[in-house]
Amino acid sequence: SRPPPASRLRRRRLPLSLPHELRQPAATPRSRSTRSLLSPSADPRVRRPSVAMANTLRLYLTCIRNTLEAAMCLQNFPCQEVERHNKPEVELKTSSELLLNPVLICRNEAEKCLVETSINSIRISLKVKQADELENILAKKFLRFLSMRAEAFQVLRRKPVQGYDISFLITNYHCEDMHKHKLIDFIVQFMEDIDKEISELKLSVNTRGRLVATEFLKQFI
């Protein structure tokens, strides 16, 4: 079938990032030597949810949700170059008339979300916050576990896009099988779950460390 005329592929202008006032300043990387000198209340290892942070999380997720609702306009589109092939155009990026402008939503320097859309597929890449070394390895391990089981999730991509931690690939077939708003709910819920899980893992590691240390030191009393 003939490709749709270019006028139909409207290029939408969406907010590129959060307004400056609402941007969360990224945690400054603290060197290991200063960590032990900090008082518990200023301990950077514990994520203390503040009102401002909770606000920006909601705003960030709402922004992503709105972007996805606008961008998820997928339809079946057989490949233009090769007969009887049907490829996700966002992965190949061969024909520019089939692609929309990619949208980058930044919560701060450390967290961002890239949404690339094409006529039959949409690719969402996330960069998860990693404040210190421990969160770094926890996030890497957890996301690797998820990516390895990508088939079970159907919309997950096996390898994240360069520069990001995890990627989703949604094609028109997924949209036919599942409701669009359900898919978007799933993606946003997924993001929240990842964040929550990494925080919980970090907390459990710290709790274990505290217990191990207490037991050891108790022997001397």
Add this chain to the structure above:
Amino acid sequence: MILLQSPSRFLLQILKDRVVSGDKGVDIDCHTVEFDDVRYHIQFSMRNPKVMVLSVALPLAPPEAILHDGLPLGAIDAIKAAYGAVVQILDPPKDCFDVTMKINLTKLPTDEEQRNVVLTRIASVREVVLGAPLKLLLRHLASKTVAPNVDKLVALVHRPNESFFLAPQADKVTVVYPMRFQDSIDIVLATSFLQEFVEARRTAALNNAPSCMWSPVPPLELKGVNADALDANAGFVTFVVFPRHVEGRKLDKTVWSLLTFHAYVSYHVKCSEGFMHTRMRRRVESLIQQALDRAKSDAEKLKKLVHGGSFRRLSMKHEGNSNH
């Protein structure tokens, strides 16, 4: 089991079984390896049922830790003091081992409880031999003197080719551990654990415990030690031990705790990694289950829409029958 136990379960089990089985029994010739490269070899033969031969091999000592006759300072004396007539040291030790002892089973006390105490002590041979120089220094601390002929900084073996350092003084002993790990994930986890040690010490309940500090660079006490011994990728932990930690019965426990500190941290780092993996896998499976349930419920809804489940089906058979 949070704390590492001093008597080796392997040795204790073999000794207890041998003593309990009395006249009947089989020949025993067992080798085993414990954490940090300590090897045991225990032998028993029915031809000579009154004796068991136990050999111990210690971890390889780094150049800065000085050994006397292949054993830590004071090891022979410590064995004699701990076991008395029950144990006789064989010289030279068996091939590839550092110390060989003959255990005289007839000299064990007849009372079962006392006998178990002695057997437990024999199973703690590692603490006796490896911990001998540490025990000497701490005993001097308990009596508030400094051991004569001791340098300002003493290096003792606790792991293969690695040592920890002691700076003994009259009123306290400073113990410094360079923490080394091979895996990069271990390093990060260990660093966070060691900082928890510092935090835990600050709580009011543990005010009487030895003070604990962590630093990423070698502390001042280690000035003058050569660079090889100071390469530690998870920082340096410093404990300051006071006489109250080594008086009376606490001495043995303190010796064992300080001797196996690195092993303790390393053991718990590995346990935490295992726990993390289990937890992550469980979480991922629950996420998959949620996703599948959602997809399934969508597919069912779709089926209902397609087949028009809300409409009642007219029975074709009925109509056919009524027509006829």
